[in-house]
Amino acid sequence: MTEHPNAATARRSYEAWNIGGLDVLREGFAEDVVFHFAGNNAMSGTYRGQDAVMDVLVSQPGFPHAEMETILASDDHIIAFLNVTAERDGKTLDVVLAMPMKLNAEGKIREVWYLANDQRGYDEFYS
Amino acid sequence: MAEHPNAGLIREAISLFNRGDWDAYREYFTEDVVWHVGGNHPLSGDYRGRDAIFEYFARVRDLTGGGLRTEPQDILADDSHGGVFTRVTADRDDRHLDVVLAQAYRINPDGKFTEYWALADDQDAVNAFWS
Numbered sequence: 001m002t003e004h005p006n007a008a009t010a011r012r013s014y015e016a017w018n019i020g021g022l023d024v025l026r027e028g029f030a031e032d033v034v035f036h037f038a039g040n041n042a043m044s045g046t047y048r049g050q051d052a053v054m055d056v057l058v059s060q061p062g063f064p065h066a067e068m069e070t071i072l073a074s075d076d077h078i079i080a081f082l083n084v085t086a087e088r089d090g091k092t093l094d095v096v097l098a099m100p101m102k103l104n105a106e107g108k109i110r111e112v113w114y115l116a117n118d119q120r121g122y123d124e125f126y127s
Numbered sequence: 128m129a130e131h132p133n134a135g136l137i138r139e140a141i142s143l144f145n146r147g148d149w150d151a152y153r154e155y156f157t158e159d160v161v162w163h164v165g166g167n168h169p170l171s172g173d174y175r176g177r178d179a180i181f182e183y184f185a186r187v188r189d190l191t192g193g194g195l196r197t198e199p200q201d202i203l204a205d206d207s208h209g210g211v212f213t214r215v216t217a218d219r220d221d222r223h224l225d226v227v228l229a230q231a232y233r234i235n236p237d238g239k240f241t242e243y244w245a246l247a248d249d250q251d252a253v254n255a256f257w258s
Binding site: 036038039040046069070072073074076077078079081098100102111113115116117119 | 161163165166167173201203204205207208209210212229230231233242244245246248250
């Protein structure tokens with residue numbers, strides 16, 4: 001089965017993230033993009049707009065690395081499963097994030113949720 | 128593009144949930160399934176094992192008079208994963224819930240759910256509904 005074009009969009013964004021390609025990452029977002037971070041940590045909450053989203057993403061300590069486990073895509077949605085690792089002040093983060101996304105009519109990322117399989121570990125790392 | 132078999136599996140499971148066919152629904156889960164319920168409300172947290180998860184479903188059913196419905200808008204799947212964007216509606220006393228839930232599933236080679244995550248587009252509304 002060939003990859004859906006929207007899966008390629010998501011893959012490009014993650015590759016950009018891992019090499020610090022923030023301009024490419026930003027271009028993948030709609031102007032009115034919304035990010036939802038679950039849990040109880042310094043990042044938890046909802047962020048609206050490209051600027052707010054980019055600010056919170058770059059503010060993540062330890063510059064987490066995202067290893068793609070799989071990408072599911074349809075015309076309107078993407079769900080990425082990622083193994084995310086980071087280190088910070090002797091603490092280690094190693095979680096699987098499920099990241100559902102909605103796309104707009106131009107194929108840009110419009111809404112994203114961060115869901116960690118080990119939310120407590122995620123909260124501790126980012127607290 | 129033909130629907131992936133795991134998309135069909137999720138569709139069947141959701142239909143059993145909506146019908147309240149709990150015995151049949153139970154067959155879609157492994158014994159040691161883990162269920163992550165997002166948000167900050169009394170039902171949030173991690174449920175480990177099929178029994179714990181079905182106790183959680185029973186609480187949801189009791190609190191909503193069995194009236195919680197989930198209406199899938201889009202189902203995505205590959206051989207080991209699934210994802211659903213679904214409209215969830217429920218009533219509880221004078222409270223009404225109407226949100227879109229993003230759900231992610233891990234699926235084993237036997238076609239059973241091993242792990243699940245969910246979070247709503249309007250998580251504050253979900254928190255208020257269950258609190």
